[in-house]
Amino acid sequence: MHRIVLPDIKNLQEIDVYLANQGYYGARLAFQKSPDDIIEIVKKSGLRGRGGAAFLTGLKWSFMPKVTSKPKYLCVNGDESEPGSFKDRQIFEFNPHQLIEGILITCYAIGAQTAYIYIRGEYHKWIKPVQKAIDEAYNNGFIGSRMKETFGTQFSCDIFIHKGAGAYICGEESSLMNSIEGQRAYPRVKPPFPAQNGLWGNPTTINNVETITNVPPIIKNGSEWFSSIGEPKHPGTLLFGVSGHVNKPGVYELPTGTLLTDIIEKYAGGVINAKRIKCIIPGGTSMPPLKGDSIEGLKMDAESLRAAGSAIGTGGIIVMDEDTDLVKVLARMTKFYYHESCGQCTPCREGTGWMLKILKRILDGKGTKSDLDLLISIANNIDGNTVCALGEAAAWPVKFTIARFRDEFENRVNESIQIPVNNKVHSMRKTKNPIDNIEIR
Amino acid sequence: MPKFQIDGKEFEFKNGQTVLEVALENGIDIPHFCYHPLLSISGNCRMCLVEIEKMPKLMISCSTLAAEGMVVHTQSERAINARKAVMEFFLINHPLDCPICDEAGECKLQDYTYQHSIGESRFTETKNLKEKRVPLGPYVMFDGDRCIACSRCIRFCDEIAKSSQLTFVKRGDRVTIETFPGMQLDNSYSLNVTDICPVGALTNRDFRFKARVWDMSATKSVCIGCSRGCNIEVWVRSNEIMRLTPRFNPDVNQYWMCDEGRLKTWKHVNSDTRINGPQLRKNGTLAEVGWDEAYAFAISELKNFNKDEIGIILSSSASMEDNYMGIKFGKSVLGAKYFGYKSKVLKGSGDDILITDDKAPNTFGLELLLKSFSVRIENSFEQVMSLINEGKIKALLVIEDDILSGSEELNKTLDRLDLLIVTASNMNKTAEKAHIIFAASTYAEKNGTFVNVSGRIQRTKPAVVTSERERSLDGFEMSRLDKFGTEWDKWGKVNKIEARASWKILNGLGVVMGQKLKYNMAEEVFVDLSKTIDKLSGLDYRAIGETGVQLKLTNTN
Numbered sequence: 001m002h003r004i005v006l007p008d009i010k011n012l013q014e015i016d017v018y019l020a021n022q023g024y025y026g027a028r029l030a031f032q033k034s035p036d037d038i039i040e041i042v043k044k045s046g047l048r049g050r051g052g053a054a055f056l057t058g059l060k061w062s063f064m065p066k067v068t069s070k071p072k073y074l075c076v077n078g079d080e081s082e083p084g085s086f087k088d089r090q091i092f093e094f095n096p097h098q099l100i101e102g103i104l105i106t107c108y109a110i111g112a113q114t115a116y117i118y119i120r121g122e123y124h125k126w127i128k129p130v131q132k133a134i135d136e137a138y139n140n141g142f143i144g145s146r147m148k149e150t151f152g153t154q155f156s157c158d159i160f161i162h163k164g165a166g167a168y169i170c171g172e173e174s175s176l177m178n179s180i181e182g183q184r185a186y187p188r189v190k191p192p193f194p195a196q197n198g199l200w201g202n203p204t205t206i207n208n209v210e211t212i213t214n215v216p217p218i219i220k221n222g223s224e225w226f227s228s229i230g231e232p233k234h235p236g237t238l239l240f241g242v243s244g245h246v247n248k249p250g251v252y253e254l255p256t257g258t259l260l261t262d263i264i265e266k267y268a269g270g271v272i273n274a275k276r277i278k279c280i281i282p283g284g285t286s287m288p289p290l291k292g293d294s295i296e297g298l299k300m301d302a303e304s305l306r307a308a309g310s311a312i313g314t315g316g317i318i319v320m321d322e323d324t325d326l327v328k329v330l331a332r333m334t335k336f337y338y339h340e341s342c343g344q345c346t347p348c349r350e351g352t353g354w355m356l357k358i359l360k361r362i363l364d365g366k367g368t369k370s371d372l373d374l375l376i377s378i379a380n381n382i383d384g385n386t387v388c389a390l391g392e393a394a395a396w397p398v399k400f401t402i403a404r405f406r407d408e409f410e411n412r413v414n415e416s417i418q419i420p421v422n423n424k425v426h427s428m429r430k431t432k433n434p435i436d437n438i439e440i441r
Numbered sequence: 442m443p444k445f446q447i448d449g450k451e452f453e454f455k456n457g458q459t460v461l462e463v464a465l466e467n468g469i470d471i472p473h474f475c476y477h478p479l480l481s482i483s484g485n486c487r488m489c490l491v492e493i494e495k496m497p498k499l500m501i502s503c504s505t506l507a508a509e510g511m512v513v514h515t516q517s518e519r520a521i522n523a524r525k526a527v528m529e530f531f532l533i534n535h536p537l538d539c540p541i542c543d544e545a546g547e548c549k550l551q552d553y554t555y556q557h558s559i560g561e562s563r564f565t566e567t568k569n570l571k572e573k574r575v576p577l578g579p580y581v582m583f584d585g586d587r588c589i590a591c592s593r594c595i596r597f598c599d600e601i602a603k604s605s606q607l608t609f610v611k612r613g614d615r616v617t618i619e620t621f622p623g624m625q626l627d628n629s630y631s632l633n634v635t636d637i638c639p640v641g642a643l644t645n646r647d648f649r650f651k652a653r654v655w656d657m658s659a660t661k662s663v664c665i666g667c668s669r670g671c672n673i674e675v676w677v678r679s680n681e682i683m684r685l686t687p688r689f690n691p692d693v694n695q696y697w698m699c700d701e702g703r704l705k706t707w708k709h710v711n712s713d714t715r716i717n718g719p720q721l722r723k724n725g726t727l728a729e730v731g732w733d734e735a736y737a738f739a740i741s742e743l744k745n746f747n748k749d750e751i752g753i754i755l756s757s758s759a760s761m762e763d764n765y766m767g768i769k770f771g772k773s774v775l776g777a778k779y780f781g782y783k784s785k786v787l788k789g790s791g792d793d794i795l796i797t798d799d800k801a802p803n804t805f806g807l808e809l810l811l812k813s814f815s816v817r818i819e820n821s822f823e824q825v826m827s828l829i830n831e832g833k834i835k836a837l838l839v840i841e842d843d844i845l846s847g848s849e850e851l852n853k854t855l856d857r858l859d860l861l862i863v864t865a866s867n868m869n870k871t872a873e874k875a876h877i878i879f880a881a882s883t884y885a886e887k888n889g890t891f892v893n894v895s896g897r898i899q900r901t902k903p904a905v906v907t908s909e910r911e912r913s914l915d916g917f918e919m920s921r922l923d924k925f926g927t928e929w930d931k932w933g934k935v936n937k938i939e940a941r942a943s944w945k946i947l948n949g950l951g952v953v954m955g956q957k958l959k960y961n962m963a964e965e966v967f968v969d970l971s972k973t974i975d976k977l978s979g980l981d982y983r984a985i986g987e988t989g990v991q992l993k994l995t996n997t998n
Contacts, residue, residue, distance in 0.1 A: 167612070184609060189484035189504045343590060343609070343616030345485045350530035353614040357566035374563055381526035384498045385487055 002229050003253050004237050005213045006095055013129060015136040018097040024142055026216030030105040031153040038109035042215065045223035046235045050087075051077055051171075051208030052284070052313045054234065054302040063195035064110045064203050073199040074107050074115040075180065075206040079164055079171035081120055082284035083336055084316030087239035088209040090251050092119070092126035095213065096133035100143065100159060102212035105219055107157040110205050115159045117209075118176050121166035134159055168340035172388045173206040175342070186344045187388035210239055230256030234301040234312070242268040244319035245275065256301040263300065264319060275321040279405065283313020285333045286393035288400035292322075309400075327412050330401045331359040337394035348391045351382040355398055367413035372402055445511040460502035460513055461489055471515055472524060472553050474531075474639045475591035476503040479695055480600055483592050488553070490523040491515050499523050521557075528558035534569045534614060535640070536586045544641030546654030550589065571617050577607070578626030580646050580700055581634060585617045588642035594618065594634035601697060603794070604628040618642075629796060632700045636686055647704055648684040652676070657683055660904035661987050663891055665758060665884050666702035667791070668799035670893030672988060673698060675707070675885055675904035680935045682707045682885060682905060690988045693897065699796050710883045710905060714867040718939035720878040727878065732941075732949075739877050740953055742860050743836065748776035752825040752834040755782040755811075756842035757801035759943060760889030760901070762963050763864075764807050765970040766944035767840045768814050770951045779828060781821035782807055783844050797894050806892030813974045829854050836860035840943050841881055845870035864943040880940040882907055887942040888963035890985065892992065899989035900982060908937040909945070 011017045018024075030038055043058030064072060076099070080088040091099055103115045119127050137143045141150035143159055162180050164170045170179045174188035177199050198204020214236060218226045227235045234256045240263055243249045247269030254263065260282065264270060271277055277292030282300065288310045290298075298304060302312045320329065338352040355378055358371050379395035386392075402409050442453040447464055454463045459482075464471050474486035482504045490499040494512040499519060514520055531550060539545045571585030595607045595618065606626050610619045620626055626634070635645045659674040664685065671694035673685045685707055687698035709715070719735030720727040730738075743751070753771040755764045771777040785801040811818050822844075828834040837858050845851055846869065855861060855874050864881040865872045872878050884901045887910075892898045903910055941949075944966050952959050960966045964982045971977035976992045984990060 169612075186485075189482065189501070191504075338613055341613035343611065343613045346487050346527055346530045346589070349590065349614050349616060350533055353569065354530075354533055354564065354566065361566070377563075381523075381530070385490060385523055385526065387484060387487075 002237060002255065004217045004226075004229075005098070005210055005239060006090055006251075006253050012095050013093065013097070013133065015097060015133070015140060022220065023097055024101055024104075026219040027101050027104045027108075027142070028151055030108055030219050031151045031155060035109045035111060038105060038219070041223045042109070042218060043223075045218045045226040046233070047211065047214055047218060047226065048234055048236075048302065049208055050210035050214075050238065050314070052082070052286070052311075054312055057207065057211055060195075060207070061106070061110050061205060063193070064205055065195070066111075068203055070202040071114065072110060072112040073202060073204040074103065074110060074112040075173070075176060075199065075204060076103060076115060076117040076209055076212055077171060077173065077176060077206055078117055078119040078123070078209045079168075079176060080123070080209070080314075081168040081171045081340075082286060082314050082316060083333070084241065084243055084281060084284045084318045085314040086241045086243075087251050087315065089123060089126045090239065091209055091213050092123070092130045096130045097137065098216055099130070099209060099213045100133060100137050102215040103159055104143070104147075104157065105215050106205070106207065106212055108155050112205070113157045115157060116162045116180055116199075117159065118162045118164060118170065118180060120164045120170070127161060127163060131161055134161070167342075168336075169342040169388075169390060172390065174388070176206065177204060186342055187390070189387055230258075231299065231301040231303070233303050238300065238312075238315045240267075240300065241314075241316045242319065243317070244280075245272045245277075245321040245324070246270065246319050247272055254300075257299045257304070260295045260298045260300050260317070263317065268319075271319060271321055273321075275323065277319055278322045278324050279320040279326060279329070279401075281316070281318040281320075282310050284316040285318070285336065285397060286389075287311045287313040288396050289404065291404055292320075326401060326405050326408050327359070327363055330397060331356070331363050333397045334359055334394065337390065337397075341390060341394065345387040345391075347382040347385045348387075348394060351378050351391075352394050354378055355394070362409070362413055362416070365416045367416045369410065369413050371413060372406070372409050376402055443507075443509040445507050445509065445513065447513045448515055454507040458507050460491065460493075460500075460505050460507050460511075463507050464502065464513075464515070469515065471502050472557055473503060474549055474553075474589060475593060477593055477596075477637055477696075480593060480596040480637075483596065486589070486591050487527050488524065488557075490520060490527070492517045492520045524557045525559050528553060529563070531589055532558065532562065533564040533566075534586075535589070536568065538587075542587070542641040543644045543649050543654075544587075544638070548641060549639035569614055571615075576646065577618075577620055577643070578631050580632050580704065581626050582644045582646050582649060583618060584642050584644070587640050588618060589640055590616050590618075591639060593637045593639065594643055597630075597634055597637055598626070598628065601633070601794070602628040602630040606631075607634075629699050629701065629792065630697060630794065632703050633687065633697045636696070645684065652678045652683045658904070659686075660885075660902050661688060662885065662901045662904060663802070663893075663899045663989075664698055664702040664706055665802040665891070665901075666699070666706040666800070668797045668802055668804055668894035669694065669795050670802055670891055670897065670899050670989075671698040671702055671795060672899070673702075677904050680906055680937065681711045692988070692991065693893065693899075694795055697795060699794075701796070707885060709867045710885045712867060714869075715938050716865055716868055716872065716878055716880040716940070718880050720875075720880075722876045727873075727875075735877060735879060736949060736953060739862055739879075739950060742876070743775065743862075743950075743954075746836045746860070749778060749833065750835040751775050751777040752779040752781070752828065752837045753777050754822070754825065754837065754839040754842055754844060755780060755807060756840050757782050757785060757799075757804040757807045759807075759841040760803065760884070760887070760891060760963075761806045761810065761898075761970060762889050762966040763840060763943035763947075764803070764810050765973075766947040766951075766960075766966060767838070768810060768816065770947040770956065771838070772814065774951045774954045774956050779821075779825050779834060780811065780816045781823075781825040782811075783822045783842060783848075799894065802893065803891040805894060805896055806890070806898070809892065809974055809976065810970070826851060826854050829857055832857065834858075837862070839863040839865075839871055839875075840947070841865060843869035843871045845874070864946050866940060879943075879946045880938070881946065882909070882938075882940045882942045886910060886938075886940065888982070889942070890967055890982075893989075896976075896992045896994050897989045898977065898980065898985055898992055900985050900987075906937050907940045909939075909941045910937075 039061045047057040048054040147156040169175045170185045172187045175185040179185040194204040240252045252267045281289045305312050334356045338356045341348045341352045343349045379398040382391045383395040471489045473489040484504045489502045491502045492514040575583040577583045599605045635643045657676040657678045662675045664671040664673045672688040672690040676684045786799045791798040861875045862877045863875045864879040866881045866883045885904045889901045
């Protein structure tokens, strides 16, 4: 079995161990080729982004202008704030040098001399090993001006860690850039796209941590080697973060196209108490959930999941057994998107709060049947009308959970006995913001 | 030129123009909140979503560049539904307080609710509450509940006023606007945010709760606060000015005006210090008299002096018409030789946005006039004052200027005079020393022209009625209420100030003293004066129009 991103080598995070295992050899090889050759190799390998959209990495790099008077930048997205996703921190902790090597090769390919690794604020613990690895790489002449001697190349680049302050929206690539610039992390209106107008208005490429970490092995072993792993249209391995009602939750690196049932049964040790699966989210909470009885034979890759009515996302698999209260689950997920909506554009700013209020009311036994259609209608009104993809991220769980588990929601609102009291704004004037009182655990 | 389609019609566009810009240029109203023609594109309100063929998602027309062959639908079902959806989102947490909101009547959200919303609310939850009545600065009040987070005010401060004072804080539907810590919204242009705020979130602390928008008439005029001459509207209810707002003029002030001009150039019109009818000094104290008595007294007094003993102080704040008549009366009736005006330049008080150093609106025009009559300009005021000190000038006519203000040392100079005649709208230090005061109309009560710092001639129009104006042939800009006044609008019943335009006062004196021409309307004066100044030749009030005319300048200006 191939493990590309997290090889089974002890203490690989130590630079000596990394060097003993062909460390920085990929970069050495890359610098002997032309940047265009690197882009071509990555294109041919079929590597697709691991941050959620599964966009072709080589194609993204080729959008960077070849001739420009402006500096170019690489941003490495380690914000990893999608609920259910916890894979990048494994790389930070256990294989940071491969990430750094990937950054060097990527910077060389796109012509960037500065790279920022954006790491979410909550990852204090994982910032330290990355910074240690960067320092070691500097000391050994793998980063910075000494690269020229080390690798015998004219190219050099610098790598900085930028620590976020803890906001989901910073994982959106244009917000991430605003955050690095010191601005409020509002997503930018696109176009212009980052390759034209990114960090400080300069051409910028943004890649996920896992994507970049895949690059050195591709350079070392060739594009054909990589494209032969897993599903041909979405080759390589993925870091599947399995959580929820399984016996062995954790991160598993497996080839794309591995059966979802295999991941749960063979690797994650099966469902706790061997219960049936009611619902499963295959790629982080933003992705549409699937019914437990519809996953037989489902392969985990972008194409197969799209065909099944969901998406690969970040590969964060959340397993929910037959006893799970999905109304509560949906309310909790909606609370997350409500809390993390940046507030810039209207549909998401207002819609997330509205959906949460309705779901909370249903949870309190004050729901009506029309609430379900209203929720779907609100979600549809958000979907596609926002500045960034957080709109979809908030709308999809509501839309698809209600659509796919309608019975459970209908049962809940049918049990409701209390008649809701309409808008009480005047009598509420002296209270705190009413939504602050919403507690969902 | 490249072409594209909006709603089945073909339009030409320039490269770089957005769909919304082309639509607005051609009279197609795509609703929008956050877009403002002079601010950067933020694209956050999502109101201007349109359907564009071959694009999977709806696109915001404010940021989408027009492209050759593009096909845009603003009235397709998807576009209409998106607008309804966005309106619904705007309204769920927006307070239904239009009846007490100052913005009502000129509120974009209110208008669009009628035009683009589904007309009922599906929202049965409790509305979010935010901070209300937050003074952001000396002039602007913020209501968080009403804010729709369009960021126009923030972008205005950053981009136009060039002082970043406002920012969003918090996230999601808790998002609200605050000043940066330790800061106030106190830049010189802060009140413009109340104009561009599409809802009633930002209101003018000077105006709020004073009048409903539809109860006022708005008269197009020009600000007299400095030599920029920002185009304004004068809002009047019950014959009182309630507020000024800037009026769009791409060649002068765009959409903006400064706070100083907005707040401090009209309070005197409604003030208690107004001079109500002519006054004569009898036994040392000033007493109100009728116009005829004042005229007769002034004429009999003026006859006691030789030509050389009379000085005339004109004003760079007075209109072309007033100054013209001042010169004409002085030259051809009194035969006076000494004319002067007091400069109102405050060095360093201007900025590079709108405010100029010269606090007078018509210095340029006055100097044009003086030149055309070959009157000395440099140090003209100082010359007149020193001639008074030397005892050579014994009678002084001051037209609409408080020459003592800021120059207390001139007190003794004026004491030497045997006769001081002033035309003034409000009691001031100079008027207090006068022997004869003629009550003058303010700029808000008369037709007049002013030439701004860059040589653009612009008009003021009467917005407030004086008792003279009631019978005037000179056009008023009528509003609906002026024509059909309701019983709640008191303008027909209020007290009107007994005042006349300075040109009319001087023309009245002149006619009795042998001046040939009698003028009935300000425009007659203007047409006459336009013949004496080459640069104005051929102009009349219609030609000047609402946004003025740039005079042809030569190096000798």
